[in-house]
Amino acid sequence: MAAEKPRPRLAVWKFASCDGCQLSLLDCEDELLAVADAVDIAYFQEATRGTISGRYDLSLVEGSITTAHDAERIQEVRRRSRKLVTIGACATAGGIQALRNFADVQEYASVVYARPDYIRTLATSTPIADHVPVDFALRGCPINKRQLVEVLAAFLVGRRPVTPPHGVCIECKLKGAVCVMVAHGTPCLGPVTHAGCGALCPSYDRGCYGCYGPKETPNALSLSAWLAALGMDERALQRVYRSFNADAEPFRKESERHGG
Amino acid sequence: METATRRILTSEGLDGLLAALKRRGYRTVGPTVRDQAIVYDDIGSIADLPGGWTDEQDGGHYRLVRRGDAALFGYAVGPHSWKKFLHPPTLRLWRAARDGDAVQVVAEAPPEQPFAFIGVRGCELRAIEIQDRVLLAGQHADTPYRERRRGAFIVAVNCAKAGGTCFCTSMNAGPKAAAGFDLALTELADRPGGVFVVEIGSEAGRLMLADLPQRAATEGEIAAAEGVVERTAAAMGRAMRSDDVRELLLRNLDHPRWDAVAERCLTCGNCTMVCPTCFCTSVEESSDLAGGETGRSRRWDSCFTMDFSYIHGGAVRASARSRYRQWMTHKLATWFDQFGSSGCVGCGRCITWCPVGIDITEEVRAIRDSEQR
Ligand code: SF4
Ligand code: SF4
Ligand code: SF4
Secondary structure (H helix, E strand, O other): OOOOOOOOEEEEEEOEOOOHHHHHHHOOHHHHHHHHHHOEEEEEOOOOOOOOOOOEEEEEEEOEEOOHHHHHHHHHHHHHEEEEEEEOHHHHHOOHHHHHHHOOHHHHHHHHOOOHHHOOOOOOOEOHHHOOOOOEEEOOOOOOHHHHHHHHHHHHHOOOOOOOOOEHHHHHHHHOOOOHHHHHOOOOOHHHEEOOOOOHHHHOOOOOOOOOOEOOOOOHHHHHHHHHHOOOOHHHHHHHHOOOOOOOHHHHHHHHOOOO | OOHHHOEEEEHHHHHHHHHHHHHOOOEEEEEEEEOOEEEEEEOOOHHHOOOOEEEEEEOOEEEEEEOOOOOOOOOOOOOOOOHHHHOOOEEEEEEEEEEOOEEEEEEOOOOOOOEEEEEEOHHHHHHHHHHHHHHHOOOOOOHHHHHHHOOOEEEEEOOOOOOOOOOOOOOOOOOOOOOOOOEEEEEEOOOOOOEEEEEEOOHHHHHHHHOOOOEEOOHHHHHHHHHHHHHHHOOOOOOOOOOOHHHHHHOOOOOOHHHHHHHHOOOOOHHHHHOOOOOOEEEEEEEOOOOOEEEEEEEEOOOOOOHHHEEOOEEOOOOHHHHHHHHHHHHHHHHHHHHOOOOOOOOOHHHHOOOOOOOHHHHHHHHHHHHHO
8 A cells, every 4th residue: 555645734824914814714614624634734823733843835824024023934934835825915915004004103103002112013014925935825805715725725736726816896797796886886896806705795785895905907097987976085085995905006006096 | 471470468378478387397587676686587477577667777877766667578688698597607517526546527417497588688589699609500519508508498578668778779689579589578568457469489489378368469459569669679778880890890900999998998897797699708627625526617708807818928918908909899890700790789788787887889989980080
């Protein structure tokens, strides 16, 4: 009998983030056993008390870089990882905490913390790819667990994950959802937002909030003109692009065009 | 005489038709109200139809509104088309599982029931005819389409209301159901109790009707039905001169209008998804975590996505300009070369459901007018 193939070693790392994306992995109840069978989860603080040692075949990285210490730690993670995949809007675009990039972080800290002098933080929140090479980025705030399983399955056999970069509109149309903007007049970021959630909000009569960040070739300028015609004012237009993916370039640029 | 074959069904008779189709094993699908729009879905009886509703349509705009009567078909087409049943948005083609040392490949089973489509409009009949040509003619017929198309029973409806974005008369595709149906109804909404003038289009239609409570139509009813279609034809929300549009577009491939429309276009692909003739798909492979099962599926794709024209090294149509131009010239020009007809039936969906209201008729007109200046 052939010796059992060693299972690839998986690590899940956390930087500045809310843990929601890591929890998506634990949320994969139906697939969790299969995941545990397929890979050796060697480091995953949310689930086990793993210790950093040796090398990892696949590192899933959650969170953005907001401190000098983290900027160093991500280098170490990269050194130890054969493949590095970022999961979620924080790791991929800087997250909601990248709102600090539009403001003065000292001023923020003085308002938020009783003892701002205890706070050691960088002036910006930046995506992992600004610091180290990234092999694949999985979008979402939080990521979609079906897509996470797809990324793992693809990694295991060495194929490209099927996570199309087109817009949310296509997901709406594939599931037969009625367009909330056309049929209800509800402002929606779907036409400029990366697919992956399965058109969650439009399926519940809400406009898309842009959790998955900009799609391929987004035309936010044209969408904004239409949103303005639907009644959004300049301030609202600025804010609509400034959420979990505020510092992703197409959203940042569009938000800077509005609100004065 | 052809008119001698016109029969009358009441609302009750129409309900009987639905029941009879179900009894004979058909899956009856038709218009119904969901999420403030008229979509196509399973229907059990005429109570599921959008009785008393109509729609208001314009570029990037759709609203359901009350009619003030109880007409069952008093609206134009909505966001869905019959291609969602005949050429489904997502479809598994096959899966393969490990079985010891062997691999077992299992093809996806065809649907168990034939479809009965209730309320197919003239433009939609033409669209089905076009997709038949695209997907069934030639050497490589599409098996899933053939399985779904075969044995489908079609109850057409002659439009009694033109939508704000309709231009089927320009494309010679409506509003009258010309061919390709088993039964065609014209609703006389102003008569009490629901009166439908029925035209028989096939032997299957004749047999189905024979079992229902019905009577011969009077001369007056036949004339009234013709009047309905004439009034609709005269009320189109849009128009497009189509006799020379192929040549017009092909000699204007470098027109500045393509740049202007590209500034507005979101490359979202909604126009291709709602278009009843667009047929493009992408094939996706899957494999599970345990490495025991793989599968292949396909889903609607669009010439507006980057992956669509991706070949080694990048997307061939990277600019919005080239993608919009591909869409419009395929619909109105190169479709003739490929399939012998226009790829547009004038249903207006691409105009209504474009999130920023880009209007194919306006784009054609802009290019045409620039030549005349
Ligand atoms: S191109 Fe537009 S109007 Fe023509 S058939 Fe397609 S959706 Fe309808
Ligand atoms: S217009 Fe685009 S999506 Fe539609 S059939 Fe042509 S290439 Fe396909
Ligand atoms: S024409 Fe309209 S619906 Fe079509 S891709 Fe452009 S913005 Fe989307």
